Amino acid sequence: MAKVKGPTPQSQDFSQWYLDTIQLAELADYAPVRGTIVVRPYGYALWENIQRVLDGMFKATGHQNAYFPLFIPMSFLQKEAEHVEGFSPELAVVTHAGGEELEEPLAIRPTSETIIGYMWSKWIRSWRDLPQLLNQWNNVVRWEKRTRPFLRTSEFLWQEGHTAHATKEEAEEETARMLGVYLQFARDYAALPVIPGQKTEREKFAGAVYTTTLEGMMKDGRALQSATSHFLGQNFARAFEITFQDKDLEEKYVWTTSWGLSWRIIGGIIMTHGDDKGLVLPPKLAPIQVVIVPIYKAGSKERVLQAAGALEAELREKGLRVFTDDRDQYTPGFKFHDWELRGVPYRVELGPRDVEAGTAVIKSRIGEKETAPLADLKELLPKRLEAFHDELFARAREFRKARTRVVDDYQAFKEAVAEGFALAYHCGDAACERAIQEETKATARVIPLEFPAHGVLQDDEALKATGEGTCIRCGRPAAYGRRVVFARAY
RNA sequence: CGGGGCGUAGCGCAGUCCGGCAGCGCGCCUGCUUUGGGGGCAGGAUGUCGCAGGUUCAAAUCCUGCCGCCCCGACCA
Incomplete structure (x- = not known):
């Protein structure tokens, strides 16, 4: 009887459960610099799925991707009073480069409102140049005192959308629209029942007129801010002299917004859905949706693997992300635990008896085993994954309520x-x-x-x-x- | 940045009080055997005992300094 391996139980120490799960599931590992993490392939595949979905939603709402530099002149960050006050304490600053001390220190971006504002002041001349609807996928650095993988890291990956508009109404509408995009993503893809709304003055983004947000509840009852969308009014327009000549011939300041979602959402997914066995991933974002575990003895290996290969091909044709675990050095029992730890929504067990009978055993990560005809799986599993998503959302919402x-x-x-x-x-x-x-x-x-x-x-x-x-x-x-x-x- | 704890093999730890061969479990490698819920047997590899200095015939162990990590707190658009 081998010792049970797995994360620390949630009831014993939720924080330790979270850290254990990330390590054991190989989502991420600690890097040498304090507060930084390496996102390992399995974790990055999850992030890539998040990116793919969101990026499509941004494009569908008229936004284009661009890229602004990592380095921002220190003076830029000082132009907006609240902004500098909010971000100064956590800035990382480059003072030396090329073997010499720099004349002006360079901040490593904590967010890009300032440099984008600077560029807009050059690009925007006329009402015809508006709206500007930009997004970038990038990294930012905020030197936090206390860090935690995915939730608060010195460097993190995110996307930051930035838009500029001719009118207040348009900018406010954009702010709400993007909150809606995030809400749709949270609900329909991440299965996170979040509460949309507005931040208080004390909690709003430094430099915003107001901040809208999505707040989720983790399994320990604590809240996690999962995305934000800010109405910046004309604060940055004034700070960076972003003006345009309107149809009425008046020179006016633009109205801007910004909105962001970071890899913190991965932490939210882990802490909303996970259990004592490890991760539970929402099917629409899971790197692997269905894992096939072939079970065989010496005499049946070839037959079983062939059937597994045929099933995998069928499921892939249906657009499912499938992996066949044919690692020879592990027993089926080990593989079951391993994929449960990694949060794969559905498992197909395929052994000699199944191949003989033309069936397979399927097991939901959060449900019971059942036997189904092999030929039905390509229709059955997509439906089961849909139901899996709905159940994840429903049970998380019930928990929160x-x-x-x-x-x-x-x-x-x-x-x-x-x-x-x-x-x-x-x-x-x-x-x-x-x-x-x-x-x-x-x-x-x-x-x-x-x-x-x-x-x-x-x-x-x-x-x-x-x-x-x-x-x-x-x-x-x-x-x-x-x-x-x-x-x-x- | 304040309080506490911990640094020994990839991971988890014992050994430190009282100086005297570098250990255990898991993992890893090889072979055989197994495979429907974390298999078994046999053999094997792996160490800057956090770092630097000091005391000593001899330091993981004692002394001094430094560094790092974790927990609690403060901080955290």
């Missing part, structure tokens, strides 16, 4: 944020928000909002409710006209 409490007194609030989300009225005062954080470790995560025109809807009635009340902590009249989601956050 079960751990979300509507609270009206501070004691209940404290209990709620120890376990999950608290829906509470708040006065909107930043000092009061800070006090709540000091007293409970919870922060205002999101003011739930809907933008029906862009498909941004809540998936829970409790989050749609509007109303007036008094602040959960200080008792002053509540702001926002609705309850705010508070939680401990990553």
Whole structure:
């Protein structure tokens, strides 16, 4: 009897479970520089699938990809007051290059609003040059004090969209539209039931007029910001003199937006769906959707492998991502555990008895085994993967609902944020928000909002409710006209 | 950046108190045998004991300094 190998149980130490799972599933490994990680092939394949889906959605909404440089003159970052205050503490700066000290230090981009603003000020002359609808897939660097793989790393991969518009209305519409794109991605591809809405003043992006966000609940009840879309107003336009001559002959500042989603979403997928056996990957993003495990003895190896090969070809023809695990040095039992750890949604077991009978055993990562005719699998498995996705989403949403409490007194609030989300009225005062954080470790995560025109809807009635009340902590009249989601956050 | 803990084979650890042959489990390699839920037997390889200096006949072990990692806290658009 071999010792059981696998991640630390979630109930014992959720944080350790997360770290173990990433290592054991070979998603990533620690790199030599503090806070940096190597994304290993299996993890990168997951990221590539995320990129592929999102990139298609960006293009479908009229955006084009471009690439702006990694190095940004320090002076650029200082042009927008809130921006510099927000990002200075975590900047990495190049002071020497080519063996000499640089005249002006170069910041390694923490985000690209400034350099894109600078370029736009050169490119934009007329209303005919608008809108600018750009996106870039790149890396950014933020020197965080405390890091965690995927969730907060010194360097991370993401995409950052940047748009410039002639009118405020158009820019605000873009902000909502892209939040809608992220919500669709989260719901329909990552199976993440996230709460769309707006950040409070205290939590918004440094330099934004307002920030919209998607907040998810992890299996330990903590919140994870999964994507953001910012309305930047004319803040960066003024800082970088981005103006255009409008149809009415007036010279005007443009209105800009930015929006981003990082590989942090991988952390969200891990902590939303994973269990004590390891990863559970949503089928639409999983690098491998179906793994075929051939089972054979000396005399049956050839027959079984041939049947496995034929099945793999059939499933590939249906567009499924399939892998046949014919590694000779491992037993079937080992392979079962191995692919469960790696979160593959469906497994097909194919042994001599099955080949003989023209059947196979299929097993869902989150369900029971069943026997099905081999000939049916090419129709059956795509349906099962759809159902798998739906079940992942449904159970995550149920989990979130079960751990979300509507609270009206501070004691209940404290209990709620120890376990999950608290829906509470708040006065909107930043000092009061800070006090709540000091007293409970919870922060205002999101003011739930809907933008029906862009498909941004809540998936829970409790989050749609509007109303007036008094602040959960200080008792002053509540702001926002609705309850705010508070939680401990990553 | 403050408090605590830990650095010994790829991973997890024992050995450190009380100086005296570098060990265990897993993994890895070879062969045989196995294969329907983490197989078995036999043989084998792998060490800058975090780094530097000191004490000593002798240092993983004692002393000094440094570095790194983890946890808690502060910080974290």
